[in-house]
Amino acid sequence: MTDTVPDNYRPEQVEAKWRARWAERGTNQPDLDHAARPFYNLMMFPYPSAEGLHVGNMFAFTGSDVYGRFKRLQGYDVFEPIGYDAFGIHSENYAIKVGLHPAELIPRNIANFRRQLERVGGMFDWRHSLSTTDPSYYKWTQWIFLQLLKAGKAYKKKAAVNWCPFDKTVLANEQVEGGLCERCKTPVEQRFLEQWFFRITDYCDRLLANLDTLDWSDTTRTAQRNWLGRSEGAEITFEVAAAPAAQPPNRPIAGITVFTTRPDTLFGATFMVLAPEHPLVGRLTTPAQAAAVGAYIEAAASKDLVSRKVGDRDKTGVPLGAMAINPVTGHEIPIWIADYVLMEYGTGAIMAVPAHDERDFAFALKYGLEIVRVLAPERVDPASVPGNSAMVAAETDTAGYVLVNSGKFDGRPAEEAKRLITAELAERGQGKPVVQFRLHDWCISRQRYWGPPIPVIYCDSCGPVPVPEKDLPVILPPIEDFRPDDSGISPLARHEEWYYVPCPTCGQRGRRETDVSDTFLDSAWYYLRYPSSEFDDRPFDPARTKKWCPVTTYIGGNEHAVLHLLYSRFLAMVLKDLGHIDFEEPFTRFRAHGLIVKDGSKMSKSRGNVVIPDEYIAQWGADTFRMYLMFLGPLQDGGDFREAGINGPRRFLDRVWLMVTEAEEGGELQKSLVVRWHATKKKAAEDIDGLRYNTAIAALMELVNAMKEAGSRDRAIIADLIVMLAPFAPHFAEECWERLGHTTSVFDARWPAWDEELVVADELEVPVQIGGKTRARIQLLRGSDEATAVAVAKADPTVQKFLEGKTIRKIIYVPDRLLNLVIG
RNA sequence: GCGACCGUGGCGGAAUUGGUAUACGCGCCAGACUUAGGAUCUGGUCCCGCAAGGGGUGUCGGUUCGAGUCCGACCGGUCGCACCA
Numbered sequence: 064m065t066d067t068v069p070d071n072y073r074p075e076q077v078e079a080k081w082r083a084r085w086a087e088r089g090t091n092q093p094d095l096d097h098a099a100r101p102f103y104n105l106m107m108f109p110y111p112s113a114e115g116l117h118v119g120n121m122f123a124f125t126g127s128d129v130y131g132r133f134k135r136l137q138g139y140d141v142f143e144p145i146g147y148d149a150f151g152i153h154s155e156n157y158a159i160k161v162g163l164h165p166a167e168l169i170p171r172n173i174a175n176f177r178r179q180l181e182r183v184g185g186m187f188d189w190r191h192s193l194s195t196t197d198p199s200y201y202k203w204t205q206w207i208f209l210q211l212l213k214a215g216k217a218y219k220k221k222a223a224v225n226w227c228p229f230d231k232t233v234l235a236n237e238q239v240e241g242g243l244c245e246r247c248k249t250p251v252e253q254r255f256l257e258q259w260f261f262r263i264t265d266y267c268d269r270l271l272a273n274l275d276t277l278d279w280s281d282t283t284r285t286a287q288r289n290w291l292g293r294s295e296g297a298e299i300t301f302e303v304a305a306a307p308a309a310q311p312p313n314r315p316i317a318g319i320t321v322f323t324t325r326p327d328t329l330f331g332a333t334f335m336v337l338a339p340e341h342p343l344v345g346r347l348t349t350p351a352q353a354a355a356v357g358a359y360i361e362a363a364a365s366k367d368l369v370s371r372k373v374g375d376r377d378k379t380g381v382p383l384g385a386m387a388i389n390p391v392t393g394h395e396i397p398i399w400i401a402d403y404v405l406m407e408y409g410t411g412a413i414m415a416v417p418a419h420d421e422r423d424f425a426f427a428l429k430y431g432l433e434i435v436r437v438l439a440p441e442r443v444d445p446a447s448v449p450g451n452s453a454m455v456a457a458e459t460d461t462a463g464y465v466l467v468n469s470g471k472f473d474g475r476p477a478e479e480a481k482r483l484i485t486a487e488l489a490e491r492g493q494g495k496p497v498v499q500f501r502l503h504d505w506c507i508s509r510q511r512y513w514g515p516p517i518p519v520i521y522c523d524s525c526g527p528v529p530v531p532e533k534d535l536p537v538i539l540p541p542i543e544d545f546r547p548d549d550s551g552i553s554p555l556a557r558h559e560e561w562y563y564v565p566c567p568t569c570g571q572r573g574r575r576e577t578d579v580s581d582t583f584l585d586s587a588w589y590y591l592r593y594p595s596s597e598f599d600d601r602p603f604d605p606a607r608t609k610k611w612c613p614v615t616t617y618i619g620g621n622e623h624a625v626l627h628l629l630y631s632r633f634l635a636m637v638l639k640d641l642g643h644i645d646f647e648e649p650f651t652r653f654r655a656h657g658l659i660v661k662d663g664s665k666m667s668k669s670r671g672n673v674v675i676p677d678e679y680i681a682q683w684g685a686d687t688f689r690m691y692l693m694f695l696g697p698l699q700d701g702g703d704f705r706e707a708g709i710n711g712p713r714r715f716l717d718r719v720w721l722m723v724t725e726a727e728e729g730g731e732l733q734k735s736l737v738v739r740w741h742a743t744k745k746k747a748a749e750d751i752d753g754l755r756y757n758t759a760i761a762a763l764m765e766l767v768n769a770m771k772e773a774g775s776r777d778r779a780i781i782a783d784l785i786v787m788l789a790p791f792a793p794h795f796a797e798e799c800w801e802r803l804g805h806t807t808s809v810f811d812a813r814w815p816a817w818d819e820e821l822v823v824a825d826e827l828e829v830p831v832q833i834g835g836k837t838r839a840r841i842q843l844l845r846g847s848d849e850a851t852a853v854a855v856a857k858a859d860p861t862v863q864k865f866l867e868g869k870t871i872r873k874i875i876y877v878p879d880r881l882l883n884l885v886i887g
Numbered sequence: 888g889c890g891a892c893c894g895u896g897g898c899g900g901a902a903u904u905g906g907u908a909u910a911c912g913c914g915c916c917a918g919a920c921u922u923a924g925g926a927u928c929u930g931g932u933c934c935c936g937c938a939a940g941g942g943g944u945g946u947c948g949g950u951u952c953g954a955g956u957c958c959g960a961c962c963g964g965u966c967g968c969a970c971c972a
Contacts, residue, residue, distance in 0.1 A: 282891065282967085289890070292971065323972060336972090378970085401970095408971045415972085421888085422970055501971050621966080658966095694912070696900060703899060711912045714927095746903095758901065761911035768911090830907040835953040837907055875952055881906045885952045 072720045074684025078794040082181060090808050091143070091186045095594055095607055098140030103611045104131035105590055105650075107619030107627075108146045110153055111172035113161070116179045118674040118692070118704050119659040119666050125689045126656050126698040126756070127618040128185045132790035133751045134616075135186070136814040142611060143186045144593040146193040147173050150201070151582030155513035159546050165513050166541055169196055179677065184685045184793050186810075191596045195585035200592060201515035202536035203602035204585055207634070208259075208507075209518060209529050216262045216637055219527070222506055226254035252365045258508035258578070259517060263633045267291055267500040269647070270632055278652040280699070283624045290625045292501025296324035297485040299414065299494040301335060303347065304386035304395045316346060319387055319398070322409030322499055325416065326488070327461070327480035330469040331437035332414035333427070335387050335398045336380065338406040339363040347398055349384025356381050356400065363402040378403055378426040389414075390493045391470070391484070401426065407503055417457065424457035438464040438477055505630065507581040512545035512554040514579030522566035522573040531567050537575070553577045587630040588638075590614050590649060608644055617650040618698075624655060654754060657701025659692075666704075674704055686792035687713045693756040693791055715764055716795055719788065722770065722781055723799045729777030738824045739769040740780050744817035747787050756791070763787055778803070783815040823879070831856045832883040833865045841882075849876040856882055 085091055093101070106127035109120060116124070124145075131143040149169045158165040173194060180187060193200050211217040229249035263270075271291050274284045300318040319335065337344055339360045348356045359381040380401030387398050403422055404413055417427035418436040427434050439448045441463055448467040458464070461477035472480050488494030508517065516537045518530035530537055540561045545554050555561060556577035566573035588602075594611040595604040603612075613635075619627075631649050639647040661672040680688050690712035695702030732740075743766040750759035766784060770777070782803055789796035789809045800809035823845060829852065831839045839861040843852055853874060856862050866886065873885040 285891065286967070289968065294971075296972080321972080325972080403970045403972095405971070413972045420972070422972075425970095499971080624967085694899085700900095705899075705913080708899065708913050710914095715912085717927095757899090758911080761901075764911055828907085832906085832953070835951090840907075873952060875906090877906060880903090881953090883906080883952055 074686060077798045078685050081794040081797045090810060092188050092190055093140040093142050100139045101610050102134045102139035102141045103615045104134060104141050104143045105614045105617045107623060108148050108589060109176065111147045111149050111169060111176045113157055113172055115175050115675060117666060118676050121183055121676045122659045122692045123656045124185060125183060125692055129693060129756055129790040130616060131186050132793060135810050136786060136789065138813060143188060144191045145180060145187045146589060148586050149194045149196040150514045150585050152511060155511060182680055182685060191593045193592055193596050198536045198538055204515050205518040205535050205537060206532060206602055207588060208580065209532060210641055211261055211637060212529050214641055217259055219257055219259055221255045222258045223253040224256055226252045228252055258506050260504040260506050263505045264500060264502055266633050266636050267502055269636060273648055277648060280654060283653060283655055286624045287629060290502065294324050294499050296322055296497055296499060297326040297494050298322050298497045299488055301387040301390060304388050316343060319343060319412055320410045321412045321414045322497060323414055326484045327466065327477045328416040328419045328437050329391050329484055331416040331418050331435045332389050333417060333433040333435055334396045334415045336401050336404045336413050336415050338404040338411040339400050339402055340406040341411045344400055347383045347385040352382060352384040356383060359400060378429055380426065390488065409499055418454060419457055419459055421457045421459065435468060437466055437468050439467045441465045507584050508578040509581055510553040510578055517576040517578055517580050519576040520564060520566055520573040522569060522571060524571060525566055525568045528566055528568050583626060583630050586627055587634045613646045613648060614650045617653045618656055621655040654699060656698050659701050659704050661704050683709055683713055686795040687716060690760065690791050694760045696757050698754040698756055716792060718767060722776055723802050725776045726778045726781045726803065727776050729779060732777060733773045736769055736773045736775055737821055739766055741817040741821040744783060744815045745822050748814060760791060785809060786812050786815055827879050830881050831862055832881065834886055835883060838862060838865050845879055852876055852882045
């Protein structure tokens with residue numbers, strides 16, 4: 064393909080030359096201790112798959128790199144590190160599939176990733192690369208666990224996991240397909256294991272409130288808000304009507320507390336539902352119901368977590384036999400259990416208001432339970448609404464609805480009634496206003512091999528003992544049988560030579576924790592490690608961290624808009640509270656890049672439409688490939704990869720190269736070209752800053768077109784053009800820069816300044832509309848007043864034709880923009 | 888179901904945020920240079936019309952001097968979340 068390029072420009076050689084020179088000169092290595100204007104440009108680090116980076120990854124990395132290079136040209140000391148998120152279930156599953164040990168596979172993949180990342184011309188500071196699988200990294204991941212443990216932010220409790228009874232192993236949610244184990248197709252069950260949790264729920268209010276202060280896109284902030292899921296409501300306590308036989312008389316049940324966002328509908332609560340796991344279930348079950356209840360609980364427990372939550376919505380349930388008392392109506396209502404009520408949310412119990420909740424409505428219809436309507440549109444006469452009405456569907460709106468069948472609250476708007484009823488219950492000691500979050504504590508335990516061992520030792524005398532910091536890292540042992548097998552325990556739990564260690568406190572035989580931690584913990588703090596990656600004795604150096612953190616601009620995928628960003632924010636808050644860092648929001652500015660699609664669908668291995676960039680880069684060169692990707696569409700939208708379009712950027716670079724070789728000291732420049740030149744400097748800068756790379760490139764193309772049209776090879780314009788091109792085509796720009804006679808890197812140059820006065824031409828073409836339709840165009844001096852504009856317009860023959868015999872009723876004049884003559 | 892976003896040429900996409908719709912590029916058509924061209928260069932390229940002119944941004948309606956942009960309804964699509972009380 065080199066024969067299609069001007070024969071003195073060979074991308075392959077030129078790019079190799081500049082890669083070598085950048086490495087030699089340390090061009091991409093800012094002085095981390097003395098930088099005057101630090102700018103931390105971060106890209107989400109990749110998981111090093113065996114396939115290598117695909118075109119979608121390249122799009123994202125290049126997008127981030129363009130931004131970093133642009134900031135550098137603006138005079139910032141840009142730190143742009145890259146690393147590998149190499150622990151976790153993806154890597155482990157792939158290793159299992161191809162029959163290799165992950166410890167063997169991962170370094171190979173990393174080497175390939177690094178080759179690709181260097182080849183595409185990223186401005187990465189390789190001195191500060193890292194992999195989460197490196198003991199010098201996960202030592203500090205374990206250290207962070209210990210800090211949380213010491214601070215009481217880590218705790219252990221029993222929680223459900225997916226369990227395959229055939230493979231006898233724990234499955235991640237993504238390994239469960241339709242309730243079946245993806246490998247052996249056996250129905251998956253729930254098992255309850257002791258697992259480690261982080262108290263992220265202690266930070267709900269801060270995680271929510273801070274969102275308003277962040278320069279993040281609205282979609283990401285909305286996603287975080289939804290995930291946090293704040294809702295205001297009330298807890299209401301229902302008394303139990305009569306002691307059922309199962310309830311020991313010496314331990315009366317004080318009451319059952321429910322959470323509701325709709326206290327206004329309390330009069331319509333005709334039954335109550337508990338989660339099958341609710342602790343009071345046993346004591347509320349009458350002997351007559353015991354068998355049915357027991358069977359139901361067992362059935363619910365054997366459902367896997369995925370289908371329990373997202374599977375069939377068919378409501379099922381069983382009455383316990385006991386009755387509760389509605390605190391406002393005094394009526395006895397039956398207590399049921401049903402698996403549509405989740406133990407993890409609220410109190411694990413609900414008051415069911417079938418008339419005004421879809422789920423309760425469906426449940427009531429199925430089991431013939433009473434439906435009492437307590438809200439009606441405000442126009443309806445409350446007296447006319449029957450107490451027990453046949454409804455077609457639940458009415459769940461509050462706006463425009465008032466209470467009916469609700470005693471003294473009849474006629475009150477629903478929103479007002481929420482407050483009134485809650486207040487009345489509070490007075491009686493039967494309720495209180497409560498704010499609930501959907502977010503749960505973060506379970507970090509994984510019953511897997513490929514992760515950092517959780518640094519805890521269990522001792523019969525001392526209980527769980529943290530591994531002393533001096534003993535970190537707890538090295539992940541290189542065992543061969545890392546695969547899940549039918550022994551039914553975590554891989555590390557098969558190795559007593561590893562897990563039996565003396566208790567750090569008493570010296571007796573202790574047993575290591577054999578679970579590893581979640582990959583999200585690895586990635587929740589990596590940005591802190593990059594600037595300090597060379598220090599062995601501290602996770603992040605205080606001075607370095609102060610200089611470089613928080614991250615100035617973070618770019619990454621939307622798939623991490625919720626969990627990764629939330630966990631990172633949480634951890635920063637904890638580290639700040641513990642005095643380790645002095646900020647609590649790790650990413651000042653975050654933008655999500657779009658996805659590259661191929662033939663209209665998302666690139667994925669399963670669709671078989673993954674495009675590997677290597678061959679394109681080999682054929683066209685990295686610069687052309689980068690330009691092509693960035694020209695596809697706005698970074699935040701992504702684009703459709705079609706090989707055909709790659710011609711455009713290549714031809715463009717060829718033309719620019721030709722111009723560089725023909726550059727000459729300019730004589731007189733056409734005024735229109737000068738305007739285009741200055742306008743381009745401004746527009747390209749603004750567009751790049753807004754990540755609108757596609758229009759920035761278009762502006763550069765327009766400048767080149769204008770030069771061709773004017774027959775100009777002006778050296779000054781060409782030099783500016785090369786600087787503006789440098790973020791997109793870094794090797795090319797360096798070569799041109801050198802050709803223009805410079806001996807230093809183009810990235811030591813500055814983005815060209817523009818003269819605001821020269822950005823707009825002195826003489827403008829202004830459209831003249833007659834009655835809102837464009838009829839003519841007139842030439843006006845910039846800043847002409849209305850009278851002048853009208854006079855010039857009236858002199859125009861076409862305008863005259865349209866005005867003939869008409870009177871001008873109104874004149875709308877937007878200076879330099881448009882003149883509209885409204886005729887009668 | 889809930890939430891967010893989006894519908895512009897043959898295609899990817901522009902449109903100064905209410906002010907010349909289709910910038911830039913791909914593709915296509917014609918021509919030039921060529922033994923040759925999947926290279927390069929020049930010109931053309933929303934639709935109807937010889938022209939004057941008319942129509943046109945998913946559909947229908949509205950606000951406005953003026954709407955791709957704002958409002959309402961509908962049609963179509965993408966992405967999240969999904970029994971959260």
